[in-house]
Amino acid sequence: MISPPLPANEDKRLESIRKLDIINSFAEETYDSITKLASEICQTPIALISILGSETNWFKSKQGTDIPESDRKISFCGHAILKPEELFEVPNTLEDIRFKDNPLVTAGENGIRFYAGVPILDAEGLPLGTLCVLDSKEHRLTENQKSALRTLAKQVELLFEYRRKNQALEKMKNDLDETNRILREFASTVSHDLKMPLANMIITADILKAKYSKKMDSEGINYLNYLKHSGLTLSEYINGLLDHYSSSNLEDDTSHEFFLNDLLEDIIDLLQIDQNCEINLPDNNLLIHGNSAALGQIFMNLISNSIKYNSSEKIIIEIDCTENREFYNFSISDNGIGIPKEKQNYIFELFTTVADRDREGKKGHGIGLSTVKKLVGSLGGNIRLTSEEDEGTHFEFSIMRTKLVD
Incomplete structure (x- = not known):
């Protein structure tokens, strides 16, 4: 048996998987429908969507097996991702030096005899895993089956890309929610802190006008009127801000x-x-x-x-x-x-x-x-x-x- 070597871009590849945050996620019907189609089209009992982590080959979706993952060192997918642009096919594992004594192959009548996998790439062309089909007997895919498997792998890539975009949107939403929360608190705090000094300013203007209007000329009276008007305008502005940011409570x-x-x-x-x-x-x-x-x-x-x-x-x-x-x-x-x-x-x-x-x-x-x-x-x-x-x-x-x- 020959364990798969690490790709030259392994660190970047693992970082891309980490950002995707998909390993150990729950089963999803959209992925399961793809493996079901792959199994039926390729006429194989097993189909998998695998994500190749640093130590394990984890299955996002699986048809024909209950095994959630396998050791990366004995994985077929580890070999498949070495040539990201090509479909990797092993018609008979017993005739391939890389796999003939692999534990997955030598497991009796349930041992794997056939494997075909298409690497699943991210937007930068880094292989994250594979869409693969397996059989316990020798098998070869037709050209039409190969084409269909490649097409289905592209659909998985699209799903991964949608997942990334949804994550980015969710993060943006959370950031906006947090920003809005801070703004609401800031507006509420500042507004409340300003309301009392403003009220005092407006009242003082009225008191000055009532008590000293006879001692003031028209220009002085106008200044007091302007002071009160400005205070009332700012008070209305503050009340408007409070209404706007407190509308979340009304919701x-x-x-x-x-x-x-x-x-x-x-x-x-x-x-x-x-x-x-x-x-x-x-x-x-x-x-x-x-x-x-x-x-x-x-x-x-x-x-x-x-x-x-x-x-x-x-x-x-x-x-x-x-x-x-x-x-x-x-x-x-x-x-x-x-x-x-x-x-x-x-x-x-x-x-x-x-x-x-x-x-x-x-x-x-x-x-x-x-x-x-x-x-x-x-x-x-x-x-x-x-x-x-x-x-x-x-x-x-x-x-x-x-x-x-x-």
């Missing part, structure tokens, strides 16, 4: 049963609208099983924007809702200033605003719509808009029923 809120119009009426009361505004609620007061806190936050942001970014003498907002087997579908339209075409593709991004100034001349912070999109997505839905400048905006969004049902 986890438990589902319950509520009527949509009842929720909308509560939101309208909370907004304390002092404008000439008409809000038309849906004709059908839909009964919803879902996350009222998240849905309420969505509508609060959208209604608030419809009021703020509206220059009409009378603000008109239309809200509608339908349902089907999979989704609740909502819409909200207004007669506001609309959203320019060039902004519509990224209006849901954080810190993007509809306009430079709202109805009262205040500058927006661009947090509300990004929070809306985040909440809608967390509830299994999508949101889109249609808008024309000076003609209003129409939002449509959906929420998956299975996400809302308790």
Whole structure:
């Protein structure tokens, strides 16, 4: 018996296997279907997808045997990977000096007499293992069988590549989750730390104005007004950040049963609208099983924007809702200033605003719509808009029923 020598690129090959993180993974139907096909096409009782580690030849998938692995020193696959671009075939192991006294060959009537394997390569051409077929009797593959075995090996390579990409995506997701967690904690900490000094600044400005206004000229009064206005603007900005980063808590809120119009009426009361505004609620007061806190936050942001970014003498907002087997579908339209075409593709991004100034001349912070999109997505839905400048905006969004049902 001749044990297989190590390939020249053994260290890189083993590193590639380590990064794939597949040895000792659970059985998967996608791999098992390939070995089953290989066995049937090549007319052999045994088919394996092997991964050649430093000490063992481990089987990711196996047909016709229950053995999970073999010693690399006696493996056929160790020889097969030495020529990564070629199919390795041994028609009769008893006639091959490398294998005739191999324990796998001399194991009585169950000993291996035939082996054929195609190396499975990574993206850099490093052989990780093989797709191989084995028989206890002498055998030769036809050209069609060889071609089919090579094709199936390519499918294994694709599965390995998909596994790598999924791992990279999972790592990216975990990194983003961790980054978002840190950002949430940072935003929450900084925002809370700033709220009290800001409140003190606003109150102090009011006290100074009330106590010393008679001793100040108009310029001094204007400075105090500017100081208070700046404090209020920054306070609104901080509250917006807190709402955005605390929206993750709303996503986890438990589902319950509520009527949509009842929720909308509560939101309208909370907004304390002092404008000439008409809000038309849906004709059908839909009964919803879902996350009222998240849905309420969505509508609060959208209604608030419809009021703020509206220059009409009378603000008109239309809200509608339908349902089907999979989704609740909502819409909200207004007669506001609309959203320019060039902004519509990224209006849901954080810190993007509809306009430079709202109805009262205040500058927006661009947090509300990004929070809306985040909440809608967390509830299994999508949101889109249609808008024309000076003609209003129409939002449509959906929420998956299975996400809302308790």
